[in-house]
Amino acid sequence: MTSEALTASTITISGYGGDEIEAYLAVPDDGASARGSVVVIHHMPGYDTSTKEIVRKFAANGYAALMPNLYYREAPGASPDDAAATVRATGGVPDDRLVGDVAGAAGKLRSLPGSNGKVGVIGYCSGGRQSFLAACSLELDAAVDCYGAFIVKPVPEGLPLKAKPIVSMAKDLSCPLLGLFGAEDKMPAPDETAELSAALDELGKPHEFHTYEGAGHSFFSVDRVAYRPEAANDGWQQIWDFYGRYLSR
Amino acid sequence: MCTYTTEKIDITGSGKGAAGWFALSDATVYFDHPVHAMAEHTLNIDFRNPGKGPAARVAVELTAESARALVAAIEAALAAVPTLVG
Numbered sequence: 001m002t003s004e005a006l007t008a009s010t011i012t013i014s015g016y017g018g019d020e021i022e023a024y025l026a027v028p029d030d031g032a033s034a035r036g037s038v039v040v041i042h043h044m045p046g047y048d049t050s051t052k053e054i055v056r057k058f059a060a061n062g063y064a065a066l067m068p069n070l071y072y073r074e075a076p077g078a079s080p081d082d083a084a085a086t087v088r089a090t091g092g093v094p095d096d097r098l099v100g101d102v103a104g105a106a107g108k109l110r111s112l113p114g115s116n117g118k119v120g121v122i123g124y125c126s127g128g129r130q131s132f133l134a135a136c137s138l139e140l141d142a143a144v145d146c147y148g149a150f151i152v153k154p155v156p157e158g159l160p161l162k163a164k165p166i167v168s169m170a171k172d173l174s175c176p177l178l179g180l181f182g183a184e185d186k187m188p189a190p191d192e193t194a195e196l197s198a199a200l201d202e203l204g205k206p207h208e209f210h211t212y213e214g215a216g217h218s219f220f221s222v223d224r225v226a227y228r229p230e231a232a233n234d235g236w237q238q239i240w241d242f243y244g245r246y247l248s249r
Numbered sequence: 250m251c252t253y254t255t256e257k258i259d260i261t262g263s264g265k266g267a268a269g270w271f272a273l274s275d276a277t278v279y280f281d282h283p284v285h286a287m288a289e290h291t292l293n294i295d296f297r298n299p300g301k302g303p304a305a306r307v308a309v310e311l312t313a314e315s316a317r318a319l320v321a322a323i324e325a326a327l328a329a330v331p332t333l334v335g
Binding site for chain 2 (some may be wrong): 044045074075078080081082083084086088089090126149155156159160161187216217218221224225226
């Protein structure tokens with residue numbers, strides 16, 4: 001029997017440009033000497049309680065997990081919804097800053113006692129695209145994209161979002177990619193994720209995509225109407241299997 | 250879907266937030282997942298004053314039907330006093 005004990009707390013990490021930013025860390029109290037780690041990239045609604053629950057879920061399953069507050073610079077100390085509204089109005093998180101923040105989080109995880117040096121990344125909503133971006137920009141061991149849009153298709157004209165398609169970066173993907181999508185999602189729609197899959201096939205980049213019928217965007221969000229337990233439960237199983245293969249010793 | 254749509258306008262007026270009244274400088278309007286309303290998507294409006302920090306915000310999340318009714322009500326209210334708002 002394992003104790004399932006864990007320690008979770010808010011810490012400060014060094015992110016893009018050496019900026020000190022807030023982050024939420026959860027680590028199993030299991031005394032393991034070789035555990036994998038996961039950088040969690042929060043969804044567009046921000047560094048919120050439901051995503052902190054996800055961080056703790058990783059720790060409960062044996063991984064050290066760390067989520068940088070990507071909106072900390074614009075809104076230090078603000079409530080997650082106010083911070084998200086601020087960043088939404090200014091066009092989102094710049095790609096280079098995201099990569100720097102994930103690099104800082106990954107470095108922090110590798111430095112923790114018990115780390116086996118392997119770090120995965122997972123992101124939801126806007127974080128899905130950012131997970132792919134990070135895995136194409138940094139040396140990581142496994143990446144999970146949960147319904148990230150604008151990897152292949154451009155942001156519709158007139159929107160302030162600064163994100164640009166990044167499928168051309170696929171050649172630099174440093175690790176296997178797990179994609180979890182909803183068949184009823186429009187951003188990304190199934191044709192977009194199929195296009196990404198084809199691009200990865202062409203490059204010989206290992207990936208596994210699952211598209212769930214009856215699910216749309218944000219189906220992992222347990223506190224929202226979009227929650228689809230069947231898709232989310234299977235999605236979590238895919239995540240445990242995937243990280244089990246690529247983040248274990 | 251997460252629509253990512255955002256319309257942004259400059260506005261003049263005041264709003265009452267968690268810390269009381271404050272001057273408004275802009276509003277963002279978008280149809281996307283709500284934080285609190287129990288609907289897949291809602292028409293969301295943030296009345297803001299970024300100069301006073303992220304918490305200087307009055308937020309509403311309305312169903313599409315409610316948002317259309319609100320637009321009609323605003324138009325009706327303004328139409329009733331054309332000489333005052335011209």
